[in-house]
Amino acid sequence: MSNPTFSVLGLFDSAQQLMDAIPPVKARVPGRLEAYTPYPIHGIDEALGLRKSPVGGMVFVMGLIGAISALVFELWTEGIDYPMLTAGKPIFSWQAFVPVMFEVMVLFACFTSGLGMLFLLNRLPFFRHPMLRSRSMPLITRDKFALAVEADGLELDVAACTAALRAAGAHSIEVLEQPAPLGPVSPNFLMRVAAGVGISCLLAGYLTYWGVKVFPVAIPMMHMLDQPRLDPQSADSFFKDDFGMRMPVAGTVARGQLPYTIKNQEDAAVLGNPLPRTASVLKQGRQAFMTYCSVCHGALGDGTPSLTGAYGAKPANLMSEKFRNYPDGMIYHVIMMGKNAMPSYAAELSEDERWAVVNYVRALQRAMNAKDSDIPKETSK
Amino acid sequence: MSSDAVSLPKQLLPEILRTPPVLTGSVSPGSLDDQVHAPIERKPPRAWFVAFSVTSVFALIGIICIGYTVAVGIGVWGNNVPVAWAFDIINFVFWIGIGHAGTLISAILLLFRAPWRNAISRFAEAMTIFAVMCAGIFPVIHTGRPWLAFWLFPYPNQRGIWPNFRSPLIWDVFAVSTYFSVSLLFWYLGLVPDFASLRDRTKSKIRKFFYAALCIGWRGSASHWRHYERAYLIIAGIATGLVLSVHSVVSFDFAVALVPGWHMTIFPPYFVTGAIFAGFAMVVMAMVVVRTTMGLENLITMYHLEVMNKIILTCSCLMGYAYMMEGWTAWYSMNKYVHHTFWAYITGTYGWAGWLTIACNIIIPQLFWVRRFRRSYPMMILVAISVTIGMWFERFVIIVSSLHEDYMPSAWYVYKPTIIDLGILVGSFGLFFTMVLLFARVLPVIATTEMKSSLPGAQPRHAGGAHE
Numbered sequence: 001m002s003n004p005t006f007s008v009l010g011l012f013d014s015a016q017q018l019m020d021a022i023p024p025v026k027a028r029v030p031g032r033l034e035a036y037t038p039y040p041i042h043g044i045d046e047a048l049g050l051r052k053s054p055v056g057g058m059v060f061v062m063g064l065i066g067a068i069s070a071l072v073f074e075l076w077t078e079g080i081d082y083p084m085l086t087a088g089k090p091i092f093s094w095q096a097f098v099p100v101m102f103e104v105m106v107l108f109a110c111f112t113s114g115l116g117m118l119f120l121l122n123r124l125p126f127f128r129h130p131m132l133r134s135r136s137m138p139l140i141t142r143d144k145f146a147l148a149v150e151a152d153g154l155e156l157d158v159a160a161c162t163a164a165l166r167a168a169g170a171h172s173i174e175v176l177e178q179p180a181p182l183g184p185v186s187p188n189f190l191m192r193v194a195a196g197v198g199i200s201c202l203l204a205g206y207l208t209y210w211g212v213k214v215f216p217v218a219i220p221m222m223h224m225l226d227q228p229r230l231d232p233q234s235a236d237s238f239f240k241d242d243f244g245m246r247m248p249v250a251g252t253v254a255r256g257q258l259p260y261t262i263k264n265q266e267d268a269a270v271l272g273n274p275l276p277r278t279a280s281v282l283k284q285g286r287q288a289f290m291t292y293c294s295v296c297h298g299a300l301g302d303g304t305p306s307l308t309g310a311y312g313a314k315p316a317n318l319m320s321e322k323f324r325n326y327p328d329g330m331i332y333h334v335i336m337m338g339k340n341a342m343p344s345y346a347a348e349l350s351e352d353e354r355w356a357v358v359n360y361v362r363a364l365q366r367a368m369n370a371k372d373s374d375i376p377k378e379t380s381k
Numbered sequence: 382m383s384s385d386a387v388s389l390p391k392q393l394l395p396e397i398l399r400t401p402p403v404l405t406g407s408v409s410p411g412s413l414d415d416q417v418h419a420p421i422e423r424k425p426p427r428a429w430f431v432a433f434s435v436t437s438v439f440a441l442i443g444i445i446c447i448g449y450t451v452a453v454g455i456g457v458w459g460n461n462v463p464v465a466w467a468f469d470i471i472n473f474v475f476w477i478g479i480g481h482a483g484t485l486i487s488a489i490l491l492l493f494r495a496p497w498r499n500a501i502s503r504f505a506e507a508m509t510i511f512a513v514m515c516a517g518i519f520p521v522i523h524t525g526r527p528w529l530a531f532w533l534f535p536y537p538n539q540r541g542i543w544p545n546f547r548s549p550l551i552w553d554v555f556a557v558s559t560y561f562s563v564s565l566l567f568w569y570l571g572l573v574p575d576f577a578s579l580r581d582r583t584k585s586k587i588r589k590f591f592y593a594a595l596c597i598g599w600r601g602s603a604s605h606w607r608h609y610e611r612a613y614l615i616i617a618g619i620a621t622g623l624v625l626s627v628h629s630v631v632s633f634d635f636a637v638a639l640v641p642g643w644h645m646t647i648f649p650p651y652f653v654t655g656a657i658f659a660g661f662a663m664v665v666m667a668m669v670v671v672r673t674t675m676g677l678e679n680l681i682t683m684y685h686l687e688v689m690n691k692i693i694l695t696c697s698c699l700m701g702y703a704y705m706m707e708g709w710t711a712w713y714s715m716n717k718y719v720h721h722t723f724w725a726y727i728t729g730t731y732g733w734a735g736w737l738t739i740a741c742n743i744i745i746p747q748l749f750w751v752r753r754f755r756r757s758y759p760m761m762i763l764v765a766i767s768v769t770i771g772m773w774f775e776r777f778v779i780i781v782s783s784l785h786e787d788y789m790p791s792a793w794y795v796y797k798p799t800i801i802d803l804g805i806l807v808g809s810f811g812l813f814f815t816m817v818l819l820f821a822r823v824l825p826v827i828a829t830t831e832m833k834s835s836l837p838g839a840q841p842r843h844a845g846g847a848h849e
Contacts, residue, residue, distance in 0.1 A: 019841040035603035038410060038578070039834035040610045043841060044603050053611040059619075077535060077543035086547045099552040099630050103559040106623045110563045110616050114570050117612035118597065122605045125597035132600060138581035140601055141574070143410035143833070220452050221528055 003177040006130045007034070008161035009148035010170025011139060015041045018145040021168035022047045025147060028164040032152035036131065036140045058116050059109045066108025070101045130176040139172075151178075256351070260336055271329030275355045277362070285360030288353045292345055301364045313341035318361055319368045331358045403496045403835075406679045410833040413680075414578055417827045420675055422583070425822055428674065436814040443808010446801045447522055455525045457801045464784045464796040469523040470634075471776040472806055475659070476516035476813075477557065477631055478652075478772065481624055482660025483509025484564060487571075488620035497688050499835055500680050503828040504671060505664050506568045511816040512660075513561045515809045520553070522805075549633040556630035563623055567616050570609075573599050574830040628653045635779065642722040642783035645710060651703040655772055658696035658742070662768035665689050665761055667817065671826060680827055683756050690755040693764065697746035704739065722783055730795055731782045734774050741771025 012018040018035060022044075026033055033048055035041070045052075074097040078084050083091055118124050131137055131148075140146050147170060149161045162173050215221065230236055236244035248254060262268045275281050290299065296315040298304040303317030316323065316339075323331070335354045338344040349357065408416075450457055460467035483505035490498035521530045533554045535543050544551045576596035583589050599605070629649035636648035665686060672681040711723040726735040745767040754760040786793045820826070833839060 015839060016841045036601050037603060037606065038601060039574070039830050039839065040606040041603070041841065045607050048603055050604055050607050053608045055608055055611045055615060059615050063619075073535070074546045078546050082541065082543050084543075084545055084547075086545060089547065093547065096547040099549075099626070099633070100546055100555045102622075102626055103552075103555040103630075106563060106619055106626075107559045109619050110566060110623075113612040113615045113619075114566045117608045118570075118573070121608040124599065124605075127593070127598045129598060129600060131602070132598060137600065141578035141581045142414055215528070220454075221526070223454070224526075 003180060005151055005156045005158055006176045006178045007148040007150040008156060008158055008165065008173065008175050009036070009134070009136060009146045010162075010165035010168075010174070011136055011172045012145040012147065012170055015145055017169055018147055019044065019047060021147055021165070021170060024168045025149065025164045028167075029149055029157070029161050031149045031154055031156055031161070034148045034150050036136070036146040036148065038141055038143055038145070041145075053117075053121070055113055055117055055121065059113045062112035062116075063105045063109035067101050067105035070104035071097055074100060128179045130179055134174055134176055136172065136174055148176075260346070262333060265330050265333045265337075265339070268329040268333035269327040271327075271332055273328040273332075273355055273358060275352065275359055277359050281356050282360055282363055284353065285356030285358070285363075288349055288357050289360050292348055293357065296342070300368060301361055302368065315342075319365055323361075324365050324369070328355075328358050328362070331361060400496075401682075401684045403500065403682065403684065404680055405682055408679065408832075408836060410836065410839070413827075413829055413832055413836070414582065416677070416680070417825045417829050418579060418582060420821070421579070421823060421825065426674075429818065429822070433815065433818050436811050436818060439807050439811025440815050441808075441811070442804050443806075443811055446804035446808060447518070450522060450801060450805070451527060455523065457799060459796055459798045459802055461794065461796075463787060463792050463794055464781055466780050466784065467796055468798055468802040468806060469519045471773065471780055472809055473516050473519040474631055474652075474776045474780075475773050476512045476519075476809065477560075478628065478656030478659045479663050479813075480509040480512035480516065480560070480564070480660065481628060481653070481656035482664045483507070483512075484560075484567075484620055484624040485657055485660070486664070487567060488617040488624060491614070491617045492621060496835060497685050499831045500677075500685060500827055501664065501668060501689075502831065503568075503571065503824075504667060504826050505660075506564065506571070507820045507824070507826075508660075508663060508667065508817065509564050510561070510568060511813050511820070512663075513557065513564065514816070515813050517557060517561065518809065518812075519805075549630065549637045552630045553634060556627045560623060560627045563616070563620055567613075567620060570613055570616070571828050571831070572824065573597070574601065574609075575825050575828065577601065578829065579825070625653055628656045640783050640787055641716070641718040642711075642726070642779065645707065647703060647706055647710065651700075651707070654696055654699045654703065655775060658693065658700060659768060659772035661689055661693050661696065662765040662772075665693065666765040666769075669758055669761055671821065675821070675826065677827065680832070686761060687752075687755045690749050690761060690764070693746055693768065694749040694755075697743060697749075697768075701743040704743065718788055721786065725786055726778055726782050729782065729786065731778065731785070734778050734782065738771050738775045738778055741767040742775060745771075 012021060015037070018037070018041070022033065022035075035044055035048060037044075044050075071094065075092055075094070078097075079091040085091070086096075089096070136144070136146050147165065147168075149156065149165070158175055162175075165173055217225075230244040232245060234244045235242050239246070253259070262271075289301075293301070295307060296305045297318055298306070298315075301318035303315050303319075305315050332354055334342065335349065335357065336344060336346050345354075458468065460469070483502075486498050486505040487502045487509075491502075521527045524530050532538075533544060533551065535546075544554075573596050576592050577599040580589055580592035580596055583592060629652065632648035632652035635643040636645055638644065668681055668686060668689070672678055672686075708723055711719045714720075726732070746764050748754045748760055748764060781796050785796055
């Protein structure tokens with residue numbers, strides 16, 4: 001059984017003949033009229049009754065979206081996500097963001113125009129379109145002009161269409177059939193698609209591995225790593241003892257590394273706390289206490305650790321009478337040197353942080369042993 | 382895409398003002414196809430192979446020099462602080478500039494409906510794309526680690542940082558990559574209907590497959606043309622703004638910096654003019670060769686060349702004005718550093734380059750005031766080559782001369798390029814002309830569809846009213 005008719009078309013030798021033929025053919029036969037031409041013909045849109053192209057509106061909207069999204073992105077990256085001060089300019093210096101905004105707008109607008117026209121409005125590619133198989137196509141892309149009556153869902157009266165086109169001066173009348181519908185997908189085809197997808201996945205996986213793991217450390221990409229530099233703990237034959245790392249010169253003290261000479265806790269009582277008890281010091285002390293001390297001594301310093309089960313030792317209750325009567329220096333000494341099961345925290349905490357922790361412990365002690373008289377008069381009714 | 386703009390009746394104009402026909406002899410749509418597509422369908426002549434071997438050897442020299450640079454490091458180039466930018470940025474600005482003529486011809490002259498653009502637009506657009514490709518190489522290899530050049534783009538990364546959008550160098554990344562993609566798209570859209578006619582002409586199965594894929598099943602229906610024309614015109618309109626913005630952004634690389642001789646508000650228009658100037662010189666040179674070797678004398682006529690030569694003359698005068706304005710601004714600044722830099726342009730270590738720039742860009746193109754010279758091949762080639770040299774040295778003067786002696790005399794430095802610098806420059810010319818030669822072999826060098834639509838009698842008589 002032959003397929004239903006798709007269109008009947010006839011050729012003309014000039015754009016003028018084509019234009020002249022449109023009104024009479026339109027009057028004589030139903031169906032959608034379409035012209036095929038080697039180049040755009042001016043005025044044919046009106047003659048065929050085609051709507052104005054919506055490309056302009058699409059471009060406007062997408063250009064606007066491009067501009068706004070570029071500007072918002074720039075403001076967000078430079079002002080919020082990673083604030084970057086340049087030459088003392090304000091954080092939201094929109095003027096500097098205009099060039100990129102303009103370029104992104106142009107990019108969005110042009111690609112909307114070009115690709116939107118080809119793929120969305122013209123619905124290309126359509127390789128199974130009957131016109132591409134027709135005898136007339138090579139003539140149309142060269143220098144002939146075709147007028148076609150297309151079925152567009154209707155039944156075409158081939159004889160009437162042929163007569164109408166011929167009466168309007170067309171030659172080489174051609175009748176095109178609807179393309180045969182695509183058959184069901186064969187298992188063989190599905191297998192091939194699956195194999196293709198599988199191979200693509202393997203290839204993509206290997207390329208990603210190569211790009212991430214192999215390529216960046218190939219020569220010359222690894223030249224940056226190859227530096228005349230001594231890594232910590234590495235040997236070096238330059239020195240007689242072959243040690244790459246050197247001891248400090250005798251009799252010198254590195255900045256911030258003043259040696260701690262006090263041996264027992266009682267002697268440390270003479271050390272004075274250099275830090276004032278201000279809100280910022282207490283805040284620093286609290287941060288350090290919560291990080292390093294609270295795990296064993298408890299968040300309130302009362303010796304109830306959050307690690308009870310697996311932990312045999314009994315951490316000190318810093319809120320007890322004994323510790324409340326300690327001078328600051330003796331608490332400082334324990335942080336420096338450790339006591340019983342507690343190791344030294346000298347490496348974890350800086351000089352200032354140690355004293356800030358002492359101050360924070362003092363504040364905790366005061367808060368945990370509050371008296372009735374501490375309540376302000378106005379609220380103690 | 383048409384030439385039938387409203388014009389005065391010819392007999393009312395004196396002969397000198399009458400627009401001559403844009404093509405000679407009788408040309409029909411069919412004969413146009415045969416003429417333009419014939420070179421693609423036959424074997425290239427021996428001269429093509431000779432030219433191709435020469436240009437690809439030059440390109441190979443460039444590739445070897447780039448490979449050496451990447452393997453050893455950019456210390457093999459002559460630039461060093463304070464002349465941190467030299468050949469790489471000169472070549473970048475030079476090639477980007479060459480590209481600008483193509484977009485001007487294809488976009489701005491389309492909007493002005495200049496009928497002579499049709500014959501040369503395809504070739505000029507191709508030159509734009511190849512020139513921007515050549516230009517793109519230089520900043521990428523100047524990063525020293527070209528495999529990390531993608532860091533220039535803003536993508537979420539493990540470093541947690543973004544590029545600095547206040548930096549003209551990032552503006553450049555966006556401007557140049559947008560320029561390249563939009564030029565490529567514009568060129569491709571123009572080629573789609575031509576690919577369709579190549580698909581229907583060719584006898585070879587393989588070629589037919591490729592052309593069919595490239596034209597994505599174009600069938601020339603009126604309902605497609607209506608979207609196509611609109612989209613093409615819109616892109617032309619936007620590309621006009623784009624082409625002006627790209628070289629302005631390139632000039633911001635300099636104008637936003639505080640180096641004496643760079644920090645000037647005249648830079649954007651001055652750079653755009655210079656770009657069009659250099660680009661047209663390159664197009665004229667290529668057109669002379671294409672016209673004579675590919676037998677297209679009837680389509681690319683002496684009139685086309687003369688019009689382009691007039692544009693070169695105009696740009697030359699504008700450049701002269703810009704140079705004088707720059708000098709005047711420098712004097713008026715009452716700043717001794719700026720005075721020193723400008724004096725150094727013509728009397729310093731690189732004073733010869735300053736004079737060469739003035740001679741090549743301002744003095745030699747004045748030959749085109751004479752009509753006979755505008756229509757003579759030797760004169761055209763002479764001026765085109767001199768403009769190309771002059772515009773390259775103009776960027777040399779701006780970049781090297783300004784940098785080598787700025788605020789701190791203790792940091793002054795005399796820059797000398799190395800053989801590697803020169804090799805990469807030669808290589809970029811080789812690459813450019815190799816691609817031009819390949820293009821002339823595989824694609825139609827004239828936009829046949831556009832030409833067909835503007836041939837005499839191509840449009841129906843009453844269509845004039847369809848225009849605004």
